[in-house]
Amino acid sequence: MSAVTETTPITEAAIKPPNRFVLIMRTRPELILAPSLLVVIILGWEYGVKWFGVPGYILPPPSQIVVALWRGLDAGPFDRGGYWLHTGVTLYQVLLGFVIGSSVGLILGTLISQIKILESTLRIYLVAIQSLPKIALAPIIVLWFGFGVTSKVVIICLLTFFPLLVTSMHGFKAVDTERIELMRSLGASAWQTFWKVRLPSALPYIFAGLDMAAVFAVVGAIVGEFVGAQRGLGTLILSMNSQMDTAGTFSVFIILALVGVLLHQSLRLVEKRLLFWSGGSTRVIGS
Amino acid sequence: MNVAVGPQTTAAQQPRTSGADPIIDIAHLDKTFLTVRNERVIALSDISLTVAEREFITIVGPSGCGKSTLLKVLAGLIPATRGSIRLAGTPVDRPRRDIGIVFQNPVLLPWRTVLDNVMLPAEVQGLPKEAARKRARDLLKMVGLAEFENKYPMELSGGMQQRAAISRALVHDPAILLMDEPFGALDAMTREQMNLDLQRIWMESGKTVILITHSIPEAVFLGDRVVVMTARPGKIARLVDVDIPRPRALDTMGDPEFGRLTAEIRRMLYGLATPDPHLPAGGGLS
Numbered sequence: 002m003s004a005v006t007e008t009t010p011i012t013e014a015a016i017k018p019p020n021r022f023v024l025i026m027r028t029r030p031e032l033i034l035a036p037s038l039l040v041v042i043i044l045g046w047e048y049g050v051k052w053f054g055v056p057g058y059i060l061p062p063p064s065q066i067v068v069a070l071w072r073g074l075d076a077g078p079f080d081r082g083g084y085w086l087h088t089g090v091t092l093y094q095v096l097l098g099f100v101i102g103s104s105v106g107l108i109l110g111t112l113i114s115q116i117k118i119l120e121s122t123l124r125i126y127l128v129a130i131q132s133l134p135k136i137a138l139a140p141i142i143v144l145w146f147g148f149g150v151t152s153k154v155v156i157i158c159l160l161t162f163f164p165l166l167v168t169s170m171h172g173f174k175a176v177d178t179e180r181i182e183l184m185r186s187l188g189a190s191a192w193q194t195f196w197k198v199r200l201p202s203a204l205p206y207i208f209a210g211l212d213m214a215a216v217f218a219v220v221g222a223i224v225g226e227f228v229g230a231q232r233g234l235g236t237l238i239l240s241m242n243s244q245m246d247t248a249g250t251f252s253v254f255i256i257l258a259l260v261g262v263l264l265h266q267s268l269r270l271v272e273k274r275l276l277f278w279s280g281g282s283t284r285v286i287g288s
Numbered sequence: 289m290n291v292a293v294g295p296q297t298t299a300a301q302q303p304r305t306s307g308a309d310p311i312i313d314i315a316h317l318d319k320t321f322l323t324v325r326n327e328r329v330i331a332l333s334d335i336s337l338t339v340a341e342r343e344f345i346t347i348v349g350p351s352g353c354g355k356s357t358l359l360k361v362l363a364g365l366i367p368a369t370r371g372s373i374r375l376a377g378t379p380v381d382r383p384r385r386d387i388g389i390v391f392q393n394p395v396l397l398p399w400r401t402v403l404d405n406v407m408l409p410a411e412v413q414g415l416p417k418e419a420a421r422k423r424a425r426d427l428l429k430m431v432g433l434a435e436f437e438n439k440y441p442m443e444l445s446g447g448m449q450q451r452a453a454i455s456r457a458l459v460h461d462p463a464i465l466l467m468d469e470p471f472g473a474l475d476a477m478t479r480e481q482m483n484l485d486l487q488r489i490w491m492e493s494g495k496t497v498i499l500i501t502h503s504i505p506e507a508v509f510l511g512d513r514v515v516v517m518t519a520r521p522g523k524i525a526r527l528v529d530v531d532i533p534r535p536r537a538l539d540t541m542g543d544p545e546f547g548r549l550t551a552e553i554r555r556m557l558y559g560l561a562t563p564d565p566h567l568p569a570g571g572g573l574s
Contacts, residue, residue, distance in 0.1 A: 188383045189412045278398040
């Protein structure tokens with residue numbers, strides 16, 4: 002009985018609907034708090050820099066970064082000083098390297114995990130190579146393949162290859178033995194078992210690998226362009242840095258962040274369609 | 289790895305199967321495993337059993353008595369060490385298409401709808417698609433999942449998932465249904481409901497069923513005959529005939545005959561930690 006009397010005031014309060022702000026703060030506070038935090042940081046940065054008299058080539062205020070960004074975007078698509086050309090070149094390298102590198106990694110990982118003798122032979126080498134900092138090979142690869150697009154694509158392939166190789170091997174290994182037994186009991190061929198059970202079962206792992214590879218791909222492109230290139234956002238950063246154009250460097254960083262988000266979100270879109278059944282991913286947050 | 293059938297194994301002596309040819313004929317079956325340390329473990333020892341068409345056999349026994357091993361050998365998933373199994377007259381030496389299996393877990397593929405899961409055996413075996421889809425729908429109707437055909441397994445309760453698994457085991461119209469503790473993971477009430485449903489499905493479909501269970505009441509409720517097994521090595525201790533008329537209802541469990549049979553089997557299982565050497569393995573009670 003006491004429970005009933007205690008709940009009465011709550012139901013009374015619920016009759017009068019709270020205004021939108023209160024409602025959102027109660028149910029999804031991040032919708033208000035997250036943007037507010039950004040505004041506070043930007044304002045603090047803008048006025049902090051001016052207040053303490055920090056020179057613009059050390060840390061430019063956000064307003065200068067926005068101006069630099071606008072200047073870069075305002076240029077024509079083929080303008081060597083503008084951002085469009087360099088973004089295009091970097092994006093092209095990233096996509097090409099990502100597609101080739103992760104496909105080869107996925108195919109090899111699949112083959113290795115399906116053929117026992119291959120796995121037992123190669124395992125020790127793959128583990129060894131996996132722990133190497135492959136990015137350190139960037140200068141040699143530029144030496145071999147030149148300053149053009151090819152060397153960057155090769156570097157990105159090298160970086161994206163291993164995440165897919167390793168995650169797909171793990172994924173195929175983790176397939177529920179009961180599912181395999183089910184297929185065996187139905188008299189399924191090896192190919193049917195692979196196509197209908199093994200591959201879909203391994204997909205969550207494969208997508209984890211693709212997510213990693215997408216980040217590595219952008220890193221690979223920038224490092225490759227740092228080492229030696231004529232075009233691309235990495236070269237733009239280098240040349241701006243040498244002219245002490247720190248605001249410009251920051252604005253290129255924003256472009257890179259957007260490229261990263263774009264890649265990640267495209268992957269998530271595909272993942273959502275293919276892996277709707279998998280409860281294990283981070284989708285719960287409701288992106 | 290099946291040893292060829294010797295002349296002595298062809299003579300089946302079960303009174304129930306005299307007349308018609310048995311659909312399942314297991315003769316002097318042994319199964320021995322080698323452990324990692326190269327020790328021999330006898331999982332099954334001298335199992336002989338014949339099952340008539342449309343018969344419902346339940347197998348009950350303690351953990352580790354080799355019940356599941358027996359089912360896997362029957363399904364052709366693992367080879368026998370010695371002895372022979374013939375299903376519908378042909379020896380079992382690989383997975384066969386005239387068998388449907390229901391495992392303890394439903395093992396539904398989470399990326400397929402219920403209907404597509406039920407269609408899986410038909411797809412794998414290349415049966416005509418339209419006919420298979422119609423049959424899958426009929427089966428889902430029979431197990432009470434007609435409105436759920438487009439749902440995904442994760443949207444179904446445990447009992448519903450197991451019903452879908454039973455439909456899947458029947459979609460390619462196998463003569464024999466093998467069930468390995470299919471209701472072991474369900475709560476008591478769902479389990480009783482599933483027992484009733486399974487009895488109905490069996491009576492409607494006319495399959496031969498072998499069902500493994502831990503539950504003595506379940507074994508007596510469902511079985512025409514109960515095979516009582518003992519452990520280490522896995523042997524058939526007794527065959528118990530259940531002469532309770534069909535269809536059996538939940539009230540049957542209050543029947544004195546039901547109580548007598550469950551008590552008797554329980555006594556056997558607890559008393560037979562060391563099997564009585566005077567009892568002939570595989571001998572009937574009647």
